[in-house]
Amino acid sequence: xxxxxxxxxxxxxxxxxxxxxxxxxxxxxxxxxxxxxxxxxxxxxxxxxxxxxxxxxxxxxxxxxxxxxxxxxxxxxxxxxxxxxxxxxxxxxxxxxxxxxxxxxxxxxxxxxxxxxxxxxxxxxxxxxxxxxxxxxxxxxxxxxxxxxxxxxxxxxxxxxxxxxxxxxxxxxxxxxxxxxxxxxxxxxxxxxxxxxxxxxxxx
Numbered sequence: 790x791x792x793x794x795x796x797x798x799x800x801x802x803x804x805x806x807x808x809x810x811x812x813x814x815x816x817x818x819x820x821x822x823x824x825x826x827x828x829x830x831x832x833x834x835x836x837x838x839x840x841x842x843x844x845x846x847x848x849x850x851x852x853x854x855x856x857x858x859x860x861x862x863x864x865x866x867x868x869x870x871x872x873x874x875x876x877x878x879x880x881x882x883x884x885x886x887x888x889x890x891x892x893x894x895x896x897x898x899x900x901x902x903x904x905x906x907x908x909x910x911x912x913x914x915x916x917x918x919x920x921x922x923x924x925x926x927x928x929x930x931x932x933x934x935x936x937x938x939x940x941x942x943x944x945x946x947x948x949x950x951x952x953x954x955x956x957x958x959x960x961x962x963x964x965x966x967x968x969x970x971x972x973x974x975x976x977x978x979x980x981x982x983x984x985x986x987x988x989x990x991x992x993x
Contacts, residue, residue, distance in 0.1 A: 858895075
């Protein structure tokens with residue numbers, strides 16, 4: 790989204806159900822604005838109740854952190870900061886990500902296991918990163934498949950496999966409920982689901 794988008798357009802999009810603006814800091818994607826410009830743009834997003842979503846290369850996490858901590862609106866980090874799963878949980882970019890998550894204004898999208906992996910499906914090397922984020926920041930994590938998987942460098946993932954690993958990412962009923970229901974309802978202001986109608990009793 791261009792940061793000079795008119796306020797009227799933001800209001801129109803908001804009425805249509807949009808709730809955030811995503812900006813890229815990846816070498817293979819065009820960068821339209823600096824991080825300082827984007828954070829300043831957040832002041833306008835605050836007027837419509839939107840958040841910023843940041844898609845960044847792992848080596849930029851520490852560099853962008855000071856600006857992200859100044860954001861006037863919540864910040865969602867996309868695809869677990871695009872960390873390289875082959876480098877392990879102690880790698881500097883992931884530790885930088887954990888420190889960024891200490892800021893209560895920052896949320897995490899624990900998607901993109903298929904982009905972090907170096908082993909391929911079922912993404913056993915990437916699952917521990919998502920599980921750690923959910924374990925430590927379970928009230929500020931959301932999930933998505935990333936369908937239709939644009940700009941994917943590897944084989945397009947089977948979305949069923951991405952769903953299957955949720956039981957490893959959020960291994961308790963409470964963690965899964967928070968990740969898949971409670972957090973997105975609260976963050977995106979979804980309406981509460983209607984209670985399921987009782988199944989009529991069948992008499993023999």
